[in-house]
Amino acid sequence: MEVEFDELLEQVDGHHFWLTYLSDATRPRSRIGIHLAIFAEPFLSMVLSGEKTIESRFSRNRCAPYGEIDDGDIILLKEVAGPICGLALARRIWCYDLSTEPIDRIRHRFGAAIRADDEFWSSRADALYATLIELDAPASIAPVGCDKRDRRGWVSLRSRQMAFDFA
Structure with a gap:
């Protein structure tokens, strides 16, 4: 999967x-993590408008963003089967093991x-892990292509645990 960071900066x-x-984050030695989150409507619009201030990801396995953000x-906010069309800052993170919480x-x-x-809550009743992310500074941008072809709803392009060079 490839994200054109030069185009994103434009x-x-x-x-x-x-x-x-974003300029600071794309420097090779930056400790700022960069993640790609896939959103369906109406949630994408709610995030971009600032109406939705907590993003939640529930899973049966310990997978991204759990422990990685x-x-x-x-x-980076990507529309389902569409382009990256916004950004948000992860202000605060909560990770829960749902066997104890x-x-x-x-x-x-x-x-x-x-x-x-x-319906949302009942569909997550069998989840074992939850990651909640307080969102800040959401911004819409002109569409940026992203060649993502798998079904993951979250991809850590660079978490703080990864050594990744954008150069």
Whole structure:
């Protein structure tokens, strides 16, 4: 999978914060993680408008973003079967092992910010792990192509544990 970071930098040119932050993140020795998150509507629009302030990812296995995302990391927002069309900053992260943390407690504490309905919560009843990400500074950008062909809903392009050179 390939993301054109030069093209991404061109698209954030009008966003001073994102131009500076993304430029710093793409330097070879940067400790800022970069992640690609796939969103369906209406959740993508809710994130970009700032209406949805917590992104949640539930799984039966310990997979990304669980344990791979950190405060200050960049999340590239990609539309299902579409381009990257936005960015958000991971402000705070919570990782839960649902064998010890009841999902109902998570729903009570974060449900309004996650913006999910009863069907969403019931469909996650068999999850064993949850990652919650407080989102900040969401920004829409002109579409940037991304050659992603697998079914993963989250890809860590560079987590803080990975040594990755964008050069």
